[in-house]
Amino acid sequence: MNDILTAIDWSRAQFAMTAMYHWLFVPLTLGLGLVVAIMETIYARKKLNPSTPQSETEEWLDLTKFWMRLFGVNFAIGVATGIVLEFEFGTNWSNYSWFVGDIFGAPLAIEGIFAFFCESTFFAVMFFGWEKFSIRQHCAATWLTAFGASLSAWWILVANSWMQHPVGMDFDPAQMRNVMTSFVDVALSPTAVNKFFHVITSSWSLGACFVISVCGWYLLKGRHTQFAVKSIKVAGVVGLVGILGTMITGDSSAVQVTKDQPMKLAAMEGLYEGKQGADLVAFGILNPGKKWDNDQDAMLFEIKIPKGLSILGRHDPDAFIPGIKDIIEGRDMIDGQEINTVNYNERILRGRIAHKALRDYNQAREYKDSIGMDRATEKLARHYQFFGYGYLGKADEAIPPVAMTFYPFHIMVALGTWMLLFLIATVWIVFRRQEWTKYQIAGYPVYPWLAIITAPIAWVCSQCGWIVAELGRQPWAIQDIMPVQAAISSVGSGNVKLTFFIFLFLFTCLLLAEIGIMLKQIKNKK
Amino acid sequence: MKILSNIFNFYYDGFRSMTIGRTLWLIIGIKLFVIFAILRVFFFQPALHGSDEDKACQVRENLLKQ
Numbered sequence: 059m060n061d062i063l064t065a066i067d068w069s070r071a072q073f074a075m076t077a078m079y080h081w082l083f084v085p086l087t088l089g090l091g092l093v094v095a096i097m098e099t100i101y102a103r104k105k106l107n108p109s110t111p112q113s114e115t116e117e118w119l120d121l122t123k124f125w126m127r128l129f130g131v132n133f134a135i136g137v138a139t140g141i142v143l144e145f146e147f148g149t150n151w152s153n154y155s156w157f158v159g160d161i162f163g164a165p166l167a168i169e170g171i172f173a174f175f176c177e178s179t180f181f182a183v184m185f186f187g188w189e190k191f192s193i194r195q196h197c198a199a200t201w202l203t204a205f206g207a208s209l210s211a212w213w214i215l216v217a218n219s220w221m222q223h224p225v226g227m228d229f230d231p232a233q234m235r236n237v238m239t240s241f242v243d244v245a246l247s248p249t250a251v252n253k254f255f256h257v258i259t260s261s262w263s264l265g266a267c268f269v270i271s272v273c274g275w276y277l278l279k280g281r282h283t284q285f286a287v288k289s290i291k292v293a294g295v296v297g298l299v300g301i302l303g304t305m306i307t308g309d310s311s312a313v314q315v316t317k318d319q320p321m322k323l324a325a326m327e328g329l330y331e332g333k334q335g336a337d338l339v340a341f342g343i344l345n346p347g348k349k350w351d352n353d354q355d356a357m358l359f360e361i362k363i364p365k366g367l368s369i370l371g372r373h374d375p376d377a378f379i380p381g382i383k384d385i386i387e388g389r390d391m392i393d394g395q396e397i398n399t400v401n402y403n404e405r406i407l408r409g410r411i412a413h414k415a416l417r418d419y420n421q422a423r424e425y426k427d428s429i430g431m432d433r434a435t436e437k438l439a440r441h442y443q444f445f446g447y448g449y450l451g452k453a454d455e456a457i458p459p460v461a462m463t464f465y466p467f468h469i470m471v472a473l474g475t476w477m478l479l480f481l482i483a484t485v486w487i488v489f490r491r492q493e494w495t496k497y498q499i500a501g502y503p504v505y506p507w508l509a510i511i512t513a514p515i516a517w518v519c520s521q522c523g524w525i526v527a528e529l530g531r532q533p534w535a536i537q538d539i540m541p542v543q544a545a546i547s548s549v550g551s552g553n554v555k556l557t558f559f560i561f562l563f564l565f566t567c568l569l570l571a572e573i574g575i576m577l578k579q580i581k582n583k584k
Numbered sequence: 585m586k587i588l589s590n591i592f593n594f595y596y597d598g599f600r601s602m603t604i605g606r607t608l609w610l611i612i613g614i615k616l617f618v619i620f621a622i623l624r625v626f627f628f629q630p631a632l633h634g635s636d637e638d639k640a641c642q643v644r645e646n647l648l649k650q
Contacts, residue, residue: 127604130604130605130608131604131608134605134608134609134611134612135608135611137612138612138615138616138619139615141619142619142623142628145619145623145624145628146628148628148630148631149627149628149629149630149631150631152630152631152632152643153643153646153647155632156632156639156640156643157643157647182594182595182598185598185605186594186595186597186598186599186601187594187598190594232640233636233640234640234641234643234644234647235640235643413648416644416647416648417648420644420648544646544647547631547632547646548631548646549631553627556627557623557627557628560623560627564615564618564619568611568615571611575604575607575608579604
């Protein structure tokens, strides 16, 4: 039993580690791809306009090629790091992989095929085709590379969103898997659409902050100043549009989470007791002794924004937001009317009824009793939405780790706010003043230093977003239907531990190689 | 045939003229070797075996024994 628990924890740690490393590369590909495409478009317009001075056209070509090279480095190092996640699904999470069926497999297969064709054609044109294609064709290939990368992300996020909010499927007990009943419901679920735009726009802001950060270093060193200013102009606008898009989609995400995953929202805010006009914690320290069923205060210290959580979750300052205790006990309130949701003890009971129905189906199948099979299938379908609760011993096993959800959420919001302010300042400075050295502290120019630190801030912010999304839905591999302890394969913990450290070593080497090659490119720019 | 030859030459010339790309291809090669030839072969074999029906039985057993 202990080995199973250890295997679960190590498998989770391994998946988290590989996904987080993978996510170091992906948002930069998405963000930098757009920046490069815009730069090349500017270059193409200048090139095709005979009145543009030759020197200006060449400046934009140099700009485009430099950032394209860094894009290529990141792409090359990051490519295939996501494949290992699919290995882990097949080996460590085989029950899950089978159980989700084509719903998960189809988007991943589309992504794989699409990525392969896009990357092997447009990517090659982008890097090898400067002399062989017209400027318009080359520019189109660059846009298609950026677009293709985003579309690849779409399919991955469709798969992830289905795990957060499963729709468009029926469970078939004969195949022991979920069968897709509506591709449109799966591919265009509001959760998937929202998640896609949230991820894409946040990646634009990350890619932009990376560009600005590198340029900050050039400004600090007094090298390539005009190059840096032009780059910052493009990146500043992309970053600002990106961070505003991230905030808008973050807001609609919060509404969706309140509706579909209220436990996640409660964990994000450390909210144990719901209230009307709930406050948003701007800064807080959780009380480690707080449990959902004791009377201790949830916070040791907090600074609140009055009614902020009600506005965030339900777009109504007086709306009720249920806390962890309310959700477990089945209480909510809509439009001032108290309503009963299904409490967690009942969910566990109904989950066990669903399990029993599956056993009955199995037995009827062995005896070729079609009436018994139909009866069991009908009963299973009636309680299937709570199937996962049948694996839980008691209600508090359905509470996600509150501290590991609360702190990353608040770090994400704080760093996102920093990025917003920094990008507003950047656009203002670059388009209005261009006095980089005016603002100084102890003789050092402030802006370039702020620019340099903003790139790592953007990465931490992006990683925190995923930590909130994934830890906040624990214990579920598939929301309400399959907890992680049911999703795991019968694997020994030793093997998972060993591969954890192999991945850690491999990915750390890749990251160091990327940083080393990029720094060399940046330092040696002519 | 001419199209195929043009495509081949396009990639061939592209790879030949790479500078930094050679280092990157070396890294990609090592990475893919480790991922597919070592990790996949020795550590990441699929946990379910047999026909689809066999796999369904294994999952049914796994999910109902808990």
